[in-house]
Structure formats: structure tokens, C-alpha cells
Amino acid sequence: MAVIVSKIDEPRSTTLCKTLIFVVWFALASALCWSETVWRDEVRALSLALQGESFIDMLRQMHGEGHPALWYILLRAAHLVVGSPVVLKIVALTIAAASAYLLVFRLELPRSIMLLSLFSSFSVFDYAAMSRNYGISMLLVFLIVLSWERGMRNGMVLGLLFALLANTNVHSVVLVGGFLAYWFFDLVLARPRPSLSAYRAFATAAVIAAIGVVLCVMTVYPTFNDAGQNDLAGKNFAPLVLYAFAGASSYFMEFYPDRILRLVVADPSLARVFASLMAVLIYGSLLGLANRRPAMLAAASVLLGFSLLFTLVYPGSYRHQALWLVFIIGMIALVRRSRPAAAGIAGVESSGGVVKIGRLCFMILLALQVASGIEKVHQFLFTDIPLSRARDLGSFIQSRPDLKDAIIMADPDYLVEPLPYYIPNRTYLLREQRFGAIVRYTRNARHSLSLADILQTARQLRQSEHAPIVILLSQRLDRIAAPVSLRESYSWLLSLTPEEISAFRSETTLVKRFGPVAGSDETFDAYLLK
Structure with missing residues (x-):
């Protein structure tokens, strides 16, 4: 032509x-x-x-x-x-x-x-x-x-x-x-x-x-x-x-x-x-x-x-x-x-x-x-600041044999969406309470979550699936000293209190803190449920 x-x-x-x-x-x-x-x-x-x-x-x-x-x-x-x-x-x-x-x-x-x-x-x-x-x-x-x-x-x-x-x-x-x-x-x-x-x-x-x-x-x-x-x-x-x-x-x-x-x-x-x-x-x-x-x-x-x-x-x-x-x-x-x-x-x-x-x-x-x-x-x-830390998380998961079959959940939920490109681990969507890698930004989802809700869901998931649970959080918990309610995505809310943070940190282990990103919000702390 x-x-x-x-x-x-x-x-x-x-x-x-x-x-x-x-x-x-x-x-x-x-x-x-x-x-x-x-x-x-x-x-x-x-x-x-x-x-x-x-x-x-x-x-x-x-x-x-x-x-x-x-x-x-x-x-x-x-x-x-x-x-x-x-x-x-x-x-x-x-x-x-x-x-x-x-x-x-x-x-x-x-x-x-x-x-x-x-x-x-x-x-x-x-x-x-x-x-x-x-x-x-x-x-x-x-x-x-x-x-x-x-x-x-x-x-x-x-x-x-x-x-x-x-x-x-x-x-x-x-x-x-x-x-x-x-x-x-x-x-x-x-x-x-x-x-x-x-x-x-x-x-x-x-x-x-x-x-x-x-x-x-x-x-x-x-x-x-x-x-x-x-x-x-x-x-x-x-x-x-x-x-x-x-x-x-x-x-x-x-x-x-x-x-x-x-x-x-x-x-x-x-x-x-x-x-x-x-x-x-x-x-x-x-x-x-x-x-x-x-x-x-x-x-x-x-x-x-x-x-x-x-x-x-x-x-x-x-x-x-x-x-x-x-x-x-x-x-x-x-x-x-x-x-x-x-x-x-x-x-x-x-x-x-x-x-x-x-x-x-x-x-x-x-x-x-x-x-x-x-x-x-x-x-x-x-520079060494990427658009997303998804690849770094994938490398970390692959370096840990004990996390080979881990289920990964996150807040906000969309942090799990890039993971299938790098690792085959199953991902769980907290807001929709289902397994999947495609978030539906629907008004029918759970719009309001607390850190206690996340911890409870992680416990239930480990009990039912008999697999390690990795939790990704975009919020740095050690920087929060007072009760807050944070807006995420289009209409989601996450509430955090010092008491819930203390309970969460006592039942999880911070296994990796990922660094800054450029052009997105895809960085997080990774916690492993004890």
C-alpha cells in the first residue's frame, strides 16, 4: 500500500x-x-x-x-x-x-x-x-x-x-x-x-x-x-x-x-x-x-x-x-x-x-x-525510581520459597492488578470479597473499610485456604499517630486508629517496605500474617 x-x-x-x-x-x-x-x-x-x-x-x-x-x-x-x-x-x-x-x-x-x-x-x-x-x-x-x-x-x-x-x-x-x-x-x-x-x-x-x-x-x-x-x-x-x-x-x-x-x-x-x-x-x-x-x-x-x-x-x-x-x-x-x-x-x-x-x-x-x-x-x-513497585514485589515473592503459594491482598485493592504480569500468586479483592485481579469500581462494593476489617478478612482467608497471606498497604502505619479516615480511589474510605494499628502490627510481620515511585501511587508496605 x-x-x-x-x-x-x-x-x-x-x-x-x-x-x-x-x-x-x-x-x-x-x-x-x-x-x-x-x-x-x-x-x-x-x-x-x-x-x-x-x-x-x-x-x-x-x-x-x-x-x-x-x-x-x-x-x-x-x-x-x-x-x-x-x-x-x-x-x-x-x-x-x-x-x-x-x-x-x-x-x-x-x-x-x-x-x-x-x-x-x-x-x-x-x-x-x-x-x-x-x-x-x-x-x-x-x-x-x-x-x-x-x-x-x-x-x-x-x-x-x-x-x-x-x-x-x-x-x-x-x-x-x-x-x-x-x-x-x-x-x-x-x-x-x-x-x-x-x-x-x-x-x-x-x-x-x-x-x-x-x-x-x-x-x-x-x-x-x-x-x-x-x-x-x-x-x-x-x-x-x-x-x-x-x-x-x-x-x-x-x-x-x-x-x-x-x-x-x-x-x-x-x-x-x-x-x-x-x-x-x-x-x-x-x-x-x-x-x-x-x-x-x-x-x-x-x-x-x-x-x-x-x-x-x-x-x-x-x-x-x-x-x-x-x-x-x-x-x-x-x-x-x-x-x-x-x-x-x-x-x-x-x-x-x-x-x-x-x-x-x-x-x-x-x-x-x-x-x-x-x-x-x-x-x-x-534514576532507580520506577512507575510501580509491582516488579520489585514480584522479585521479592519469588525469592521467598515460603511465599510461593501465598495469597496477596491489598488496600487499596487495585495494588494487586499489576501483579499477574510478574507472578502467578492468587490475589484477593477486599472491597468485593472475592478472588480476582480485576477490580470493579462499583458503588456496590464495600466503600468503608477499617484496618480491623482487613485483619479479620486475612485471618478468615488463611483459615479457609490454608495458605500464607501477604497484605499490601499503601499507608505507612508507623507514621499515623491519631485516628484518621482516608479517601482512596474514587469513593473508598479507609479508617485507621492507633488501637487497630497496634493490633494489626502484633499479628503481622513487616517483611518489606518498598521505596518511592514516580507517576503513580503503586508503592506499599508488605506484611505477612503470623
């Missing part, structure tokens, strides 16, 4: 330069991928993908998880071939490498934007080293851009790509809407009016995309992770929507590197300054597409769509927010590819000062992502 080979008319020096750039990216992404300790959300997806006796059983059991099916299908298919949890990293890195290849060799981008995009945090770490489903979105966005002209002829190709994009993650449904908005405004603003066949192609793609969106919704809802959604009880819907439209940039503060975010948290006055600056950069970036109004309107619609999603459904993290940057990159490439064909069409303006200012704003945004990427490289390649 044309989209997977480099241009044959490029000078050899240009091709060699691009090849070197790609090799450097691949070496860096691979080093981050294989050095990164997987954390709970990564392994949770693999655990879900391996449920059931068949693909149908897997799809049935993952219904309501909160993500559509494409990532899980890819993981299960790869595991059938490799037969090892390492497929998690292999699949993620392969998808990221394909995206990076298209970014370097196929997308028609200014070299500065290509380089900044390639070495941004989302490209080199969050969608490559981090084994999640969001990297597929970037690959499909780039494939859509490259297939655009051919796909506009009948709508089938783009429609199928839209349907796949809608089934990578819920946030990518907004990206599908953005592409359809671009196509729609492109038709409406075109002069002379397009032929009937052009509208028919759009309608075909829209129908296929709608089928993909329906499949996504049917897979995701009703969700059993109902505690993970935004709680809108007692809140007025209209002000929330108005705030989402007026303050969209406030949902994208994680575009700043961690060093700036720490300053923002420490100083409220700086928080206002950096929030205002982020608004200028985000809304200014839209102006970079002002020479192609359909693209600017599409990018604005995706920005507002994400803001509504973060306000009304799920809070947004960096991996979600960065999808907007990926969409802008796709729009820039799409505009450059279609520029000759669009000459003289309404909605297409000559490049001027406004566009240059907009491109500068977007390049500053990308430069911030490169700074974040440098932080990630330093953190995970040049």
Missing part, C-alpha cells in the same frame, strides 16, 4: 536523515518500553483480554469495563501467538513504531512540527512505552489522513477507519466527530458546489462511523465501573456545559511538564498565570488552521467535545488530553495534502500572519510536550 512506503522522489540525503531520526526515536522508545515497570491499568487490560475460553467469552465478560473492544482483541490475538504477558509491550511498541514511521516518512508536515511531535511525551512514552489503547488512536488518525483523498470517492475506506477509531477508546469517538465535521464543512463551503456523489460518499462514511460508535457504546455501557464516572448528583447541568465551553483550556493543564505543574500546585497565583497562558496557547493553536476554515472548525469541535466529556462523564488525564494534539497534527497534515486541490475554494485562505502566530502557539505546545518527554527519559532511564 502507498501509505507504508516512503516517497520515492525524495533526495537520498533527506531519506537518510529521516531514517536516522526514526532510528533514534525507536531506540529511545524501546529503551523506555522495556525499562518501564507496568502498572495496574496496563495489566488490567491484559487480564481482561485473557478472560474466557474464546473471543466471544472475552467480549461478553469485558462488557461494561469502560473501553471498547479493539485493544483487547489485539492483545488476546497476540497472546495466542506468543503465549506470554510480554505481548503487552510488543503490541504497544509495534503500534507506536507504525505511527512514528507514518509521522516521519508519510505525513506532509513541516519538519519542525514533525520533530517536535515525534519526541513529545505522548509519542515517545505515553503512546509507546506505556502499553495502553490510546496509541492505536494516533495510528488510525494518521491512516485516516493518508487515506483521505482516496476515501472521499466512495466513503467506504474512511467509514471503516472511523469505525475502528471509535472502538479504540471512548475519547476517540470525539475524534471521529471531528473528522466528520471537517468533511461536512468542507462540502458546505466548497465552491462550486460538489456533485451528488461527494455527498453520497460523506453519507456512506457517516453511516459506517455511526455503526462503529454504536458498537463502542454497546460495549462500554452500562458500565460496572460506575464509581469511576463524574458524580453529577445535585449539580445543575446548564452551568457545567457553559463552563466546559468557556473554560475548555482548564482541562488541558497537564500539557505542562511536571516541574511547572508542581509550581502551579504550590502557588495559586502562578496557577492563574499558567492557566491563562495555556488558554492562549490552545486557542491560539486553532488559528494555525485559519487558512482552512473546515479544519479550524473541526479542531475547535474536538476541543469542546473533550471539554464536555471531561466535565460530564470522565475526568481527563494526559493520555486523553494529548489526543487533541494528535488531531491537530493530523489536521495540519491533511490541510497540506489537500492544499493544491483546494485552491480557490471557499473556506481556504492564503497563509498570513494569523496562521503563523497560530503555528507558533502550537509549536510552543509541542515544545512543552518534548520537555515532558525529557523528564520521562530522565526519570525512567537514569
Whole structure:
């Protein structure tokens, strides 16, 4: 296919330069991928993908998880071939490498934007080293851009790509809407009016995309992770929507590197300054597409769509927010590819000062992502502080023959989710009172626990299962001197009193205290029930 080979008319020096750039990216992404300790959300997806006796059983059991099916299908298919949890990293890195290849060799981008995009945090770490489903979105966005002209002829190709994009993650449904908005405004603003066949192609793609969106919704809802959604009880819907439209940039503060975010948290006055600056950069970036109004309107619609999603459904993290940057990159490439064909069409303006200012704003945004990427490289390649202590716990358990068959329980429960990647020990979920490695963030679980409850459950489990019991606690008990009630996860509570702590420590042995982590909360003390 044309989209997977480099241009044959490029000078050899240009091709060699691009090849070197790609090799450097691949070496860096691979080093981050294989050095990164997987954390709970990564392994949770693999655990879900391996449920059931068949693909149908897997799809049935993952219904309501909160993500559509494409990532899980890819993981299960790869595991059938490799037969090892390492497929998690292999699949993620392969998808990221394909995206990076298209970014370097196929997308028609200014070299500065290509380089900044390639070495941004989302490209080199969050969608490559981090084994999640969001990297597929970037690959499909780039494939859509490259297939655009051919796909506009009948709508089938783009429609199928839209349907796949809608089934990578819920946030990518907004990206599908953005592409359809671009196509729609492109038709409406075109002069002379397009032929009937052009509208028919759009309608075909829209129908296929709608089928993909329906499949996504049917897979995701009703969700059993109902505690993970935004709680809108007692809140007025209209002000929330108005705030989402007026303050969209406030949902994208994680575009700043961690060093700036720490300053923002420490100083409220700086928080206002950096929030205002982020608004200028985000809304200014839209102006970079002002020479192609359909693209600017599409990018604005995706920005507002994400803001509504973060306000009304799920809070947004960096991996979600960065999808907007990926969409802008796709729009820039799409505009450059279609520029000759669009000459003289309404909605297409000559490049001027406004566009240059907009491109500068977007390049500053990308430069911030490169700074974040440098932080990630330093953190995970040049320090000994991992993302999670799950691998260290696995090594410790394997070094203790007496813990070979130990049952592991934890508070919070989700601390056990990454363990299946490293050790085969059974895990028990305190809040749901069942064995398993997939936590359901449901409002039907035990929302309030005490340390006495944990100790009692451990005793009962040892009596019924005749196995050693290892208890992981995220709280450092020796640092608590007064009764406290701590909020965990979305809506869980853990109560601790000095009396309960004393009783717990008298019946357990602290066998290992694990050190700090970066970028997650997956560190803990490990206790063995006496």
C-alpha cells in the first residue's frame, strides 16, 4: 500500500536523515518500553483480554469495563501467538513504531512540527512505552489522513477507519466527530458546489462511523465501573456545559511538564498565570488552521467535545488530553495534502500572519510536550525510581520459597492488578470479597473499610485456604499517630486508629517496605500474617 512506503522522489540525503531520526526515536522508545515497570491499568487490560475460553467469552465478560473492544482483541490475538504477558509491550511498541514511521516518512508536515511531535511525551512514552489503547488512536488518525483523498470517492475506506477509531477508546469517538465535521464543512463551503456523489460518499462514511460508535457504546455501557464516572448528583447541568465551553483550556493543564505543574500546585497565583497562558496557547493553536476554515472548525469541535466529556462523564488525564494534539497534527497534515486541490475554494485562505502566530502557539505546545518527554527519559532511564513497585514485589515473592503459594491482598485493592504480569500468586479483592485481579469500581462494593476489617478478612482467608497471606498497604502505619479516615480511589474510605494499628502490627510481620515511585501511587508496605 502507498501509505507504508516512503516517497520515492525524495533526495537520498533527506531519506537518510529521516531514517536516522526514526532510528533514534525507536531506540529511545524501546529503551523506555522495556525499562518501564507496568502498572495496574496496563495489566488490567491484559487480564481482561485473557478472560474466557474464546473471543466471544472475552467480549461478553469485558462488557461494561469502560473501553471498547479493539485493544483487547489485539492483545488476546497476540497472546495466542506468543503465549506470554510480554505481548503487552510488543503490541504497544509495534503500534507506536507504525505511527512514528507514518509521522516521519508519510505525513506532509513541516519538519519542525514533525520533530517536535515525534519526541513529545505522548509519542515517545505515553503512546509507546506505556502499553495502553490510546496509541492505536494516533495510528488510525494518521491512516485516516493518508487515506483521505482516496476515501472521499466512495466513503467506504474512511467509514471503516472511523469505525475502528471509535472502538479504540471512548475519547476517540470525539475524534471521529471531528473528522466528520471537517468533511461536512468542507462540502458546505466548497465552491462550486460538489456533485451528488461527494455527498453520497460523506453519507456512506457517516453511516459506517455511526455503526462503529454504536458498537463502542454497546460495549462500554452500562458500565460496572460506575464509581469511576463524574458524580453529577445535585449539580445543575446548564452551568457545567457553559463552563466546559468557556473554560475548555482548564482541562488541558497537564500539557505542562511536571516541574511547572508542581509550581502551579504550590502557588495559586502562578496557577492563574499558567492557566491563562495555556488558554492562549490552545486557542491560539486553532488559528494555525485559519487558512482552512473546515479544519479550524473541526479542531475547535474536538476541543469542546473533550471539554464536555471531561466535565460530564470522565475526568481527563494526559493520555486523553494529548489526543487533541494528535488531531491537530493530523489536521495540519491533511490541510497540506489537500492544499493544491483546494485552491480557490471557499473556506481556504492564503497563509498570513494569523496562521503563523497560530503555528507558533502550537509549536510552543509541542515544545512543552518534548520537555515532558525529557523528564520521562530522565526519570525512567537514569534514576532507580520506577512507575510501580509491582516488579520489585514480584522479585521479592519469588525469592521467598515460603511465599510461593501465598495469597496477596491489598488496600487499596487495585495494588494487586499489576501483579499477574510478574507472578502467578492468587490475589484477593477486599472491597468485593472475592478472588480476582480485576477490580470493579462499583458503588456496590464495600466503600468503608477499617484496618480491623482487613485483619479479620486475612485471618478468615488463611483459615479457609490454608495458605500464607501477604497484605499490601499503601499507608505507612508507623507514621499515623491519631485516628484518621482516608479517601482512596474514587469513593473508598479507609479508617485507621492507633488501637487497630497496634493490633494489626502484633499479628503481622513487616517483611518489606518498598521505596518511592514516580507517576503513580503503586508503592506499599508488605506484611505477612503470623
